[in-house]
Amino acid sequence: MDISLVFLMAGIIIMTGFFGIFFFDKTKIPDVLLLMGIGILLGPVSGFIDPAGLRHFTEYFGTLALIVILFEGGMDMDIDRLLKEFGIASFLVVVSFILSTIAIASYLHLVQHWELLRSILFGTILGCTSAAIVIPIVGKMEVKEEIKTLLSIESALSDVLAVVISITLIEIITLGTIGIRTPFRAVASSFSIAIIGGSVAGIFWLKVLNYLKDKRYSYMFTLAAVLITYGVLDFLGGSGSIAVLIFGIILGNSHSFSKILNISNDSLVGSTIKFFHGEMTFFIRTFFFVYLGMIISFKDFTFQFLVVSLALFLIIIVARYVSVMVTIKTFPEKRGDRFLMLSMLPRGLASAVLAILPAAANVTDSDKFIDITFAVIILTNILMTFGVYFADREYQREA
Numbered sequence: 001m002d003i004s005l006v007f008l009m010a011g012i013i014i015m016t017g018f019f020g021i022f023f024f025d026k027t028k029i030p031d032v033l034l035l036m037g038i039g040i041l042l043g044p045v046s047g048f049i050d051p052a053g054l055r056h057f058t059e060y061f062g063t064l065a066l067i068v069i070l071f072e073g074g075m076d077m078d079i080d081r082l083l084k085e086f087g088i089a090s091f092l093v094v095v096s097f098i099l100s101t102i103a104i105a106s107y108l109h110l111v112q113h114w115e116l117l118r119s120i121l122f123g124t125i126l127g128c129t130s131a132a133i134v135i136p137i138v139g140k141m142e143v144k145e146e147i148k149t150l151l152s153i154e155s156a157l158s159d160v161l162a163v164v165i166s167i168t169l170i171e172i173i174t175l176g177t178i179g180i181r182t183p184f185r186a187v188a189s190s191f192s193i194a195i196i197g198g199s200v201a202g203i204f205w206l207k208v209l210n211y212l213k214d215k216r217y218s219y220m221f222t223l224a225a226v227l228i229t230y231g232v233l234d235f236l237g238g239s240g241s242i243a244v245l246i247f248g249i250i251l252g253n254s255h256s257f258s259k260i261l262n263i264s265n266d267s268l269v270g271s272t273i274k275f276f277h278g279e280m281t282f283f284i285r286t287f288f289f290v291y292l293g294m295i296i297s298f299k300d301f302t303f304q305f306l307v308v309s310l311a312l313f314l315i316i317i318v319a320r321y322v323s324v325m326v327t328i329k330t331f332p333e334k335r336g337d338r339f340l341m342l343s344m345l346p347r348g349l350a351s352a353v354l355a356i357l358p359a360a361a362n363v364t365d366s367d368k369f370i371d372i373t374f375a376v377i378i379l380t381n382i383l384m385t386f387g388v389y390f391a392d393r394e395y396q397r398e399a
Contacts, residue, residue, distance in 0.1 A: 013038060017286030021140070028392040030137050030385050032289055032346075036378070039293020051295045055370075058295060058356055062349045063230075065288035066132050066159070067244050071226050072281045073135040073152050074248020075274055079256055081149045082249065088331050089153035092341070096154075096323035097161050101127040103315045112308065115364075121169045122369060125355055126312060126376055128162035130348025131155040131241070133381065136285060137388060138344070143395055147337045151344050159350040160239045164190045166354045170361050193238025195246060201229045202250030206257055209273075219276040222251075292352060296374040305368075309375035316380060320345045339394055343387025346380045347373070 016038060020031025043051045105123035108114040114122075134155035138148045168186045205225050212218045229247050234240035250257065251273065324341045328334045334341070355373035358366035 009042070013286060013290050014283070017282065020286075021282075024140055028141075028389050030381075030388055032133055032137070032381050033385055035286060035289035036293035036296075036381070039290040040296055041293075042290070043294035044296055049294050054291065054295045055356060057291075059353050061288065061291060062132075062353045065284050066241060066349055067226060067230055068277070068281050068284050069132050069135055070156060070241055070245045071248040072274075072277055073131070073139065073156070074245045074250075075252030075277070076139060077149055077152065077249050077252060078145065079249060079253040081145055082153065085146055085150040086153060088327065088334065089150045090157065091330065092150070092323060092327045093154045093157045093161065095326055096129070096320060097127045097158055099323055100316055100319040103319050104312055107311060107315055111311075117169065117173050118363065118366070121166060121173065121358065121363070122372075124162050124166045124169060125351055125369065125373065126316065126347060128158040128347070128350050129155045129344060130346050130350060131159045132285070132288070132349040133346045133384070134344050136281075137384070138340075141340075141388070141392060141395075143340065143392075144337070147334075147340060150334075150337075151341065155344070156241065156245050160190065160194075160242055161187065162350050162354060163241075164239065166357070170358055170363060173358075173363055174361050189237055190239045191242060193236055194233055194240070194242035197233040197236070197238055198229065198243035198246030199250065201225070201233075201243065202247040203257065205247070206250065206254055209251075209254075219273050222273055223277070223280070288349075292348070292377070295352075296378070301371075305371065305375070309372055309379070312372065312376055313379040313383075316345060316347075316376070317383070339387070340391040343384050343391055346384040347377045348381070351377060 013035075017031065017035060020034055023029065023034075024031055043049045043054070101120065101123035103123075104126055105116075105119040108119035108122060109116050131152070135152045138151050141148070164187050205222065208225075209218065209222070212221065226244055226247060230240035230244050233243040320342060324338055327341070328338050351373050355369045358369055
């Protein structure tokens with residue numbers, strides 16, 4: 001490909017992302033579908049870029065996008081509000097994830113006659129909402145901070161549950177080692193290591209920043225620390241995603257830790273780091289959604305493929321509805337936010353990455369996971385786009 005054409009496309013994509021923000025501010029229609037649409041035009045529609053050649057980078061590029069988005073989301077959370085909403089978010093994510101996984105697996109096993117473990121595996125892949133999509137969208141909405149925190153935490157926890165359980169199930173399928181306690185131990189271990197490691201890293205880095213407040217390139221040094229935190233804790237068996245989120249929460253709430261750590265000035269976190277990381281998040285996020293559109297393939301677009309994709313989409317809607325109704329029944333104070341909670345069901349980064357792993361691990365007949373997953377990603381994001389638009393209008397009427 002000609003290098004001048006590459007830079008031309010890159011410039012157009014960045015400008016599209018920039019104007020997409022203004023478009024969202026005016027219409028409340030998220031730019032996710034617009035960016036994915038550009039990717040679809042460049043990839044499967046025009047054939048200008050080969051989708052198959054890009055899928056090898058999904059895990060790496062997708063993980064980088066998730067890291068920068070979670071770090072920014074963590075810095076924007078108030079720790080008091082987080083502690084208040086964490087219980088509700090945990091309840092919602094457990095109910096939603098379990099219901100979605102069971103419903104999807106039941107349909108695939110009983111109706112489509114898929115093997116049971118493979119059905120459960122695909123259920124966990126599609127059982128999670130996407131933090132990479134939810135956190136930026138709710139962050140730009142003019143809604144209560146409490147619901148922003150709740151949905152951000154829910155999506156982050158959902159991603160981690162899907163990753164840990166899916167990888168465990170892939171190991172069970174490929175190695176043939178089945179133990180009912182294995183997935184639960186893996187989840188508990190992953191969260192424990194991430195919480196402890198992320199907290200230690202965040203507190204340590206506040207002390208480091210106290211010495212760097214007059215130094216140049218402090219943001220890049222901090223970004224390096226975030227990447228190292230993710231890599232080390234993921235290597236140790238913890239959830240790197242949750243660790244990065246906690247790292248961001250501690251830095252974003254440095255005022256709460258300043259007296260304990262004897263830090264006299266915490267303005268560096270509030271100005272320099274937040275500003276530059278916001279620019280970095282915009283850049284990575286814009287290209288990630290275009291990339292996600294590029295790697296979609298329509299080569300297996302058949303009537304059976306359409307039936308399965310639509311059925312799974314409807315199952316996800318019903319599971320989300322039941323989950324939200326159970327949550328507001330348990331926590332009646334959230335009744336006013338039910339429509340936005342219902343709308344936040346998009347599948348995205350985690351599902352896209354996880355859909356590729358079974359084929360790489362030679363799980364039998366798992367090639368169809370990828371195309372069905374991308375179809376569900378598109379459908380759920382379309383639904384979220386309409387949901388966000390009407391939810392915002394409802395909030396405005398109430399205001």
